[in-house]
Amino acid sequence: MIHFFHFGKTLSAAWLLFPLHPPTASTIAHRVDYLYYFLTAFTLFFTFSIFAVILYFMIKYRRRSDDEVPEEVKTSIPLELAWTLIPAAICAFIFFWSCSLFFRNSRPPANSTEIFVVGKQWMWQLQHANGAREIDELHVPLHVPIKLTMTSEDVIHDFFVPAFRVKEDVLPGRYTSIWFQATELGTFPFECAQMCGALHSSMRGEVIVMKPDDFAHWLSSNAPAQTMSSTGEQLFAHLGCVSCHVDDTSGRYPQLAGVYGRQVTLRNGARAAVDESFIRGAIVNPNAQPLAGYTASMPSFQGQIDEVQLLDLIAYIKTLGSGQKADALR
């Protein structure tokens, strides 16, 4: 027992020198690790079995003279079927395991805190809802689900936090998102995983997981004069959106109060969920998904506003009529 204990200690010392997994600091990290360990055991078992069997046959049935005639062996159909069907069953098992985990992780919880990420060659811009901005650093509270809504100003990037086991490409012209819930305090690196040019390998930063109180303090002390939505509100007025989408009473233009988080009917009869991507599309490419019942066309704002401003606008539109949503639910 004592010997075993000592062995364990030596092992953990070796662990520090040669760790076999990155820090496990999110709710899903352990689950991913379990599947990984299972697959590792499975791989090592089969590889060593095959090696062992080959070695055994090579020694037992080595050629003893150049004229030796080996014994006849007939192909066994049951054996062929066995090594077709058993691996198939194992594969199906792994597939369902990994798929269910993936599908569960693909949808952020409804109560997630949203943070916006803009990647550009070669830096990360992150912005909290209250307007606090960070570059190559991301402060998050412990035990709170965080949803990152991400886009790129130029080429394809990829936001990867090894300690959280999350990764997703960051594409120009589209929003992608990942979510995580940190379970460990500390500092964990995040990095760009998609080749994006000369300084690709320097496009990295750190996630700083803080106690919720500390985080709230950090957030308020870093808050700029304006939140994202108030910046968005100014843009909304400045760009003239307000004249058609809020003030107008002719009914010719869609009114945006309470639109976020609903479904709308498009002119071709399809229904679409109004989320960040939909609103983004409606601003930069308004005629791609025309709404049913409206004929007036809207100018495109492509090239007039950058990705950060777009996110501000969306944050503002989301605040419009959030009270109404509760009414509609009742």
Added chain:
Amino acid sequence: MSESAVTQAGRPVLEQHFADLPAQEEARKLGMWIFLITEILFFGGLFATYTIYRELYLPGFIQGSHLLEVKWGAINTAVLIVSSLTMALAIRSAQVGKRKSAIIGLLGITAILGVVFLCIKFILEWRTDYLHHLVPGINFDYAGPHASHVQLFFLFYFFMTGLHALHVMIGIGVVLALSYLTWRGRFSPHYYSPLEVTGLYWHFVDIVWIFLFPLLYLIGGR
């Protein structure tokens, strides 16, 4: 096997690694069919992207399509269908041993129809499109509501018809070369496989156009 089957106009037609002429001709035909499969997938990459963008941006694609003249598309389809008929008849003439002049005549008409097709395509269509600022990347200026999707449509229009036109040009070249070889007396009812495989290629180019015509010219009711 008679002497005439192995040599034509004094030149051996059976390559020495084949057992006999039918084997050689079957091999050539199969080779051409496989080449045509690669052609299907060569155009296929374009068809796939086209299908997806068209589904995503149908209104823009309809607008773009309505800027093309159905008249020219339809006439060009007819031109290629006639050329396919003359090509098939040219091969048949060689097969049944008609006079050289008959074969050369039919091949000549095929080539001329190919040229007519290209003239309509380049002079009557592309040139007009250029004058109307509809060539993406070179001269594109369109002010309608779905401008960017019309641009995508025209991009496919030029890329697909351009690639097709390139195939027609290659076809014309080969048909002319075959006319010359026919004149030199290289083909007979025993040996006409170069004509036959060229025919396959020419018909394939026709088929591509048969699909391009509705996909590009006939989107949405006019």
Added chain:
Amino acid sequence: MASAKVVPVRTYVLTFIALLVLLGLTTGLAYLHMGVANTVLALAIAVIKMLLVVLFFMHAFYDKGLTRVAMVLGLLWLTILIVLSSADVFTRNWTPVPHDWGPDISLQQKTK
């Protein structure tokens, strides 16, 4: 090659006439407004035209076996390419609407 079947001129001419008739038909149909049916019909006619060319002009009707396999293989692979890449593009927005999101609303509601 001498053994290859000689196709009668009549077959070629009939095929040719059928192709021209179909061309007229497809062009005419384009002037009717039928929504999706426009595309479906146009493509159906194109497929028939392709089959006519392949079977008679390209002799697939007379060549059994490999020739047909080759053509089918090419089209099957084209289908794989189109179907599986569309499978991505057209399901990207399938992600279900969260439970707490409301039903369809008319955007003409007034804010005040």
Added chain:
Amino acid sequence: MSVGVAELATRSRVHYLNESYGVKSWLLTTDHKRIAVLYMVSITFMFLVGACAAALMRIQLLDPAGAIVQPETYNKLFSIHGIIMVWFFLIPSIPAVLGNFLIPMMIGARDVAFPKLNLLSWYIYIIGALFVLYVVIYGGVDTGWTFYTPYSSTYSNSHVFAAAAGVFIVGFSSILTGLNFIVTIHKMRAPGMTWFRLPLFIWSLYATSIILVLATPVLAITLCLMAMERFLHMGIFNPAIGGDPLLFQHLFWFYSHPAVYIMVLPGMGVINELIAAFSRRRIYGYAFVAFSSFAIAFIGFLVWGHHMFVSGQSVYAGMVFSGLSFLVAIPSGIKVFNWTATLYKGSNSYDAPMLYALGFIGLFTMGGLTGIFLASLSIDVHLHDTYFVIAHFHYIMVGGSVMAYMGGLHFWWPKITGRLYPDKWARFAAFTIFIGFNLTFFPQYVLGYLGMLRRYAVYPAQFQALNVLSTAGASILGVGYFIPLVYLIWSMRYGRVAGPNPWRAKGLEWETPSPPPRENFEETPIVTEEAYAYPTRPRPARV
């Protein structure tokens, strides 16, 4: 004494190597055997260029801050390494060298169906290679071998166009080779050579050729679109006008995933021949192995989306592609199990080609099973674009295909040159390669799970130990590849004369003299028996 006589006999006999001399007789040859040799020389040269890039990369990674070059240069190194190794070495390696040499001989034909087209393929390959060498000399390309848009089409300042043109051109070489092989296998078989009497090498090359013919054109058109976009900024993959950069990835991987099977299926074919010859028995489950090649070729076309699990692809498409990817494991498993079973009660020898074959089975098993990690969605999210992926595909490509190529080269070297190489050196080299390979790439699995990303010119210091280990392994691997280069060249002049069948192997290629005459066979062989008809004794009756 007898050696002297054999030596003299080889010199006096007319065969494909000495029937004519001079540069022209080689550059204008239509003999499939000479074309195979031309390919062998050219891909070896390209391999050396690609290997230099790899060596520089490994040296760079000795130091977390980058040991020798700037990040820009490093990006060019891995791009050129990928482009050359994939398109100018691995894809032509076994098909164009061993396939060209052996397909006609194995099926009892005098040449491939279209010898002039075959020579044209080689010239097209050379033109493509010149484009890529131009890129290497005049400043490089930095997009990675994947050419992802919009980086390649808009942002990169390197020679993207020339590199893409090189790949586009070499694609036609692949297509023509594949076309030639399919027609040859269909139409040129000797009398009596039915489909189920074909050696399994032919089956696997047939499956490979189908992939070459069906997938390569899509790559060609994709690169065309990318190049047009770069030239004219038409916007086909540009999100600003509604284009979708992911569509490029779909089209690219529609080719490039099957391309993985273009690289490994011929390797599997070679392994069949080696295992059968050196255990002196028919491959266990011949029909299962033959059809598993087709299963791999077909399923291989349906799984490309597993390269795009984290690319912003639809969640649902991801799940479909993941499920289909698992299917590939099954036919691959069938092959491994059948090879192992062939050794059972065989007459197994330890000749150098056999060592390569056994190395292949082990490394391919490892590479294949780690592929299951990457087919599993939730694991792939973490492992995507890390060194785990690098290790996985190098186990398949280098541990698999290159091992098979080396094994095949050693097996058929006596047939190609008429000479034997020093067996001890060959076995030593095989061991060195096996050890060096594992030392190089095994640590990369660990690095990958720890989160070390691929295409990183600089990296966090905690990964240094494993990177140094990997570089040390690479130097052993380099030595391992260098030894055969020396003794194989040496053997061409000084090697022992091999005789027609030094391994006492079955197969039509061993029934003709080494090196074979121009026509391959003195007279067209007539096949009366199955492949691998090695003599066996009946099972002793149980008492």
